[in-house]
Every structure is written in structure tokens, then in C-alpha cells.
Amino acid sequence: MTETALLRWLCLTLPIGLALILWRRPDRRTAGAALLSLLTAFVAVGVANKVAMAAGWWRFTLTDGLFLGIPLDLWLGWAILWGPVPLLLRRRLPIWSIVLAYGWLDLLLMPRLDSLLQLNDHWLYGELLALLLGVPPALLLGRWTADQRQLTGRVLLQLFTFTGLALWLLPSAVMARGDGSWSHLVDDPLWRSSTVLQLMGLAAVPALSAMAEFAGRGRGTPYPWDPPSELVTTGPYAYVANPMQISAVLMLALLSVGTHSWSLAAATVGTVAFVRFVADLHERTDLETRLGPQWRAYDAEVKPWRVRRTPYGAEPAALYLSDTCIICRQTKALVESTNPQDLNIRAAEGYTVAGLRRALYVGPDDLHASGLAAVARGLEHSGPGWAYLGWSIRLPVVRPMLQLLVDGMGGGPRQLPTARET
Structure with missing residues (x-):
């Protein structure tokens, strides 16, 4: 040696x-x-x-x-x-x-x-x-x-890890043995590379929203050894059972276009097969063991790879919007036009609650959201297209920026005259 x-x-x-x-x-x-x-x-x-x-x-x-x-x-x-x-x-x-x-x-x-x-x-x-x-x-x-x-820290570091594995190491390994190259993302015309990257960003929204939902509603993460303690059926999970896998597959497919890699496109198909016939079986067994009847009821209605037209098991929720605010009245008209299911839209002045400032969403299991996040939650009752807009709005970095913009346009928080609802 x-x-x-x-x-x-x-x-x-x-x-x-x-x-x-x-x-x-x-x-x-x-x-x-x-x-x-x-x-x-x-x-x-x-x-x-x-x-x-x-x-x-x-x-x-x-x-x-x-x-x-x-x-x-x-x-x-x-x-x-x-x-x-x-x-x-x-x-x-x-x-x-x-x-x-x-x-x-x-x-x-x-x-x-x-x-x-x-x-x-x-x-x-x-x-x-x-x-x-x-x-x-x-x-x-x-x-x-x-x-x-440190749940938030765990989620962020997992995002770094799994993004690196799925969108850097896996494609690099495939292209090393097949065709395609990262250089195409730089050498291609700007409009082409920019389109691919922007579409990848849009495809990432369900996965990012699902991770936030896991942390906020289930107090867990996507990692199999660190799962949510409760079944999460809100956010993207109200429409499809595997939003993270769908996002990952879409981004890999787009990346195969951006890198000119037929090998990566084939690997994307292989990823779908692995998730469908191997990973899904393990996950379903684990959920059946941990959550029992609650999981079986959800599984009967919400399927992987198939997006529902209406949200699953939507329990009655309320969206309170101010009648004395022009932006709020316009928002109310917009949300009503989407024909939301199991969502009562009421005047914010008719309800007394700590911290109410123009907009409040009150959902099942003590789910509360205020401001722009309340409107986003309301849109999640209106079908997958409007729900996607709501998920985008509620992303951790996006929502504060949009809220500042809305506040600057006159939609900021203010104390409302209220009367206790009867």
C-alpha cells in the first residue's frame, strides 16, 4: 500500500x-x-x-x-x-x-x-x-x-441540508455520469436561465409553506425522525398529501431543462418512482402507527400527487375585516368573489378580541392570524389557485415585506371601535 x-x-x-x-x-x-x-x-x-x-x-x-x-x-x-x-x-x-x-x-x-x-x-x-x-x-x-x-432553527438548517442534497448534490452526481452541465445556467440566454430559476422559485412555494405548516401547526419538521406530533391538514396539506415531494420533483424537472440534462430528467422520473413505491409506503406505515383513525380519515380524502379542488375537512372559520377601512372593504369583496368554503366573513367592528387590528382570521384548533396573514388564510378556503396565492403571501420573508407595503398604503394596524359579538 x-x-x-x-x-x-x-x-x-x-x-x-x-x-x-x-x-x-x-x-x-x-x-x-x-x-x-x-x-x-x-x-x-x-x-x-x-x-x-x-x-x-x-x-x-x-x-x-x-x-x-x-x-x-x-x-x-x-x-x-x-x-x-x-x-x-x-x-x-x-x-x-x-x-x-x-x-x-x-x-x-x-x-x-x-x-x-x-x-x-x-x-x-x-x-x-x-x-x-x-x-x-x-x-x-x-x-x-x-x-x-429550537424548532425554527431545526427547520432552517434542514432546509439548507435538504436543498443542498436534492438540488445540488443529486443533480451533480447525475450530470457527472450523464449529460448536462451547471454552466448552461450561466451561458444560456438570460431570459431562458431567468425563466427557469423563477419557475423553480414558484415551484418551491408549496414545499416552503408545508415546512412552515409542519412547524407552526404540528410542532415538528419534515425529517422522519423529527416529525410533527399531530396530523397537519392545513395549508398545502388541505389539498394534497405530499406537497414537498411535488415541489422537489418540479424543481428537478426545471433544473434538467436549465442544465440541458436528459440524465437529470430521467433521474427525476426515478425520484417519482422511489417516492411513490418506497418512501410513501414507509411514511404511510408510520402515520398509521402514530395517528391511527385521524390519519385514515385524512388518507381516504387527500391523495399524494393529486390536488383536490376543495380544501379537506374545512371546519367553519371566520375572517374579520374592518368596515371602516377602504382597503379592507375591497379585500372583503375580493375574498367573497372567490366563493370560499366554510368561511364566514364578518365586520371586525363586531368582535372584541385582544390585538384585533382591521383583519383577523379565526380557524379551528385555536388557529389565529392577523393582518395580511389573515387574508392569506382566508384565501386558502377558495380552491388550490387562490390557496397557492395565500401560501405565497404567508411565507416567512414575503409576508413581513408585503405587510410593510400594505401599511405604507394606509392598511396598517389601528384600534377599531368594537362591540362584543352576540
Whole structure:
């Protein structure tokens, strides 16, 4: 065995050995958290290496076993060492101490790996980027998932991880063995690339709204080992059982157009088959076990890959809009014109509730939304097209920006004269 082969072998087997030593029969949630931290570290290490190589901070001298220009065995060992290994330690060390320890280790080892890696004078910039991008997100996501803390943080870091896996690593792997190239998104006419990217953004709306619904209504995430504690039937789930998979497939299909890749188009079809005949079966079994009759009632009415024309099980809800506000009266007329189901539109002045400012949505299970979010919730009673508009409006970044715009046009919050409803 050559020195280079021995180094590559050690870079993979030592992290695996450490992870196995620390494993010690973790519970199901901790095991799932360890896998999630590995996936996050894998994506982060890949991104950091691509940036470092593009910036000229370092390059790998190897010619075989490369994926995206990175030795796959080194990449995987790196991710295991930075993700599951510190997570599985019995003692919860501060994250800053782990980052410093890994930084010190890299300072000692990386200059001595010249048979694997050629460092530039500014390689420390790449090291700092890799440490900050790889260790804290992977470790935080793993700890938060294992301890069921920081729900918003878990959702955001999962979004980074699964977006990287589905829309970067999977297409890159397919195009590496088939046809197509990322360069087409840059080299194609601007109108074509822009159209593809904008359509991908539109296709992402159901998935993003579904993730927000999982967190807000179900107090969970899309990750199978960190699911919602309750069945979520609102938002996109009122119309279709698998909005996240639909969004992912649409974005992959559009990406195959943007990258000129027939191989990616074929992989997209394969993804649909995998989800339909493998992943769906596992998910249905899990939901049946956890939620029983509630899931069976939902499953009988809402199907994957088939969008309903009306929302599922819409219980009576109320949308309160001010009669003394011109914008609110216009909004009321618009919502009424969409023929919403099981939605009573009433005057806001006729109801006393803490925090009522022109618009309020009151739905089942103590679901409340105010301002523009209330109108968006109301539109979700009006069929999939209007519901899609509502999901778009309620996206975490979009809604505050639109609310500021509406406030500036005179639709901002104000105290209303109210009388308790009888």
C-alpha cells in the first residue's frame, strides 16, 4: 500500500471507528439526529471545498475517486468527524471548543497531507470558512433534534441540508455520469436561465409553506425522525398529501431543462418512482402507527400527487375585516368573489378580541392570524389557485415585506371601535 493510499484509508476509517466507539446504542431520536448531522456536515464540507478550490485556496492532487473534484473518501470521513462524532460524545462540550479543537487539528495535519492536498498561501481562509460552515450547523442541528429544541432553527438548517442534497448534490452526481452541465445556467440566454430559476422559485412555494405548516401547526419538521406530533391538514396539506415531494420533483424537472440534462430528467422520473413505491409506503406505515383513525380519515380524502379542488375537512372559520377601512372593504369583496368554503366573513367592528387590528382570521384548533396573514388564510378556503396565492403571501420573508407595503398604503394596524359579538 502506498503512502497516499494509506492516508486516504486512515482519513475514512478513523472517523468511522470513532463514531462506532461512541455509538453505544442511542435511542431512535439520537440516531436520527446523528444521521442528520452527518448529512448537514456532508453538504457544508462540499460547499466549503468548492468555494476554496474556486478561490484557489487549495486543490486536491489526486486523480481517482473524485466527486465534484473532491476525494469522496476524504469528504465522507471529514463529514463524519465534524457531524456525528462530536454529537455522540457523552459530554456536551461547548461548540466553540469543538471548533477550536478541529481548527488546531487541521492546522497540524493539513500542511502534512501534501500527497493529497496542495495548499495556497491563503488556505487559512478556506479553513475558517469550512470550520464555520461545517461544524456549528451540523452540531447544532444534531443537538436540537436530539433534544427537541429550537424548532425554527431545526427547520432552517434542514432546509439548507435538504436543498443542498436534492438540488445540488443529486443533480451533480447525475450530470457527472450523464449529460448536462451547471454552466448552461450561466451561458444560456438570460431570459431562458431567468425563466427557469423563477419557475423553480414558484415551484418551491408549496414545499416552503408545508415546512412552515409542519412547524407552526404540528410542532415538528419534515425529517422522519423529527416529525410533527399531530396530523397537519392545513395549508398545502388541505389539498394534497405530499406537497414537498411535488415541489422537489418540479424543481428537478426545471433544473434538467436549465442544465440541458436528459440524465437529470430521467433521474427525476426515478425520484417519482422511489417516492411513490418506497418512501410513501414507509411514511404511510408510520402515520398509521402514530395517528391511527385521524390519519385514515385524512388518507381516504387527500391523495399524494393529486390536488383536490376543495380544501379537506374545512371546519367553519371566520375572517374579520374592518368596515371602516377602504382597503379592507375591497379585500372583503375580493375574498367573497372567490366563493370560499366554510368561511364566514364578518365586520371586525363586531368582535372584541385582544390585538384585533382591521383583519383577523379565526380557524379551528385555536388557529389565529392577523393582518395580511389573515387574508392569506382566508384565501386558502377558495380552491388550490387562490390557496397557492395565500401560501405565497404567508411565507416567512414575503409576508413581513408585503405587510410593510400594505401599511405604507394606509392598511396598517389601528384600534377599531368594537362591540362584543352576540
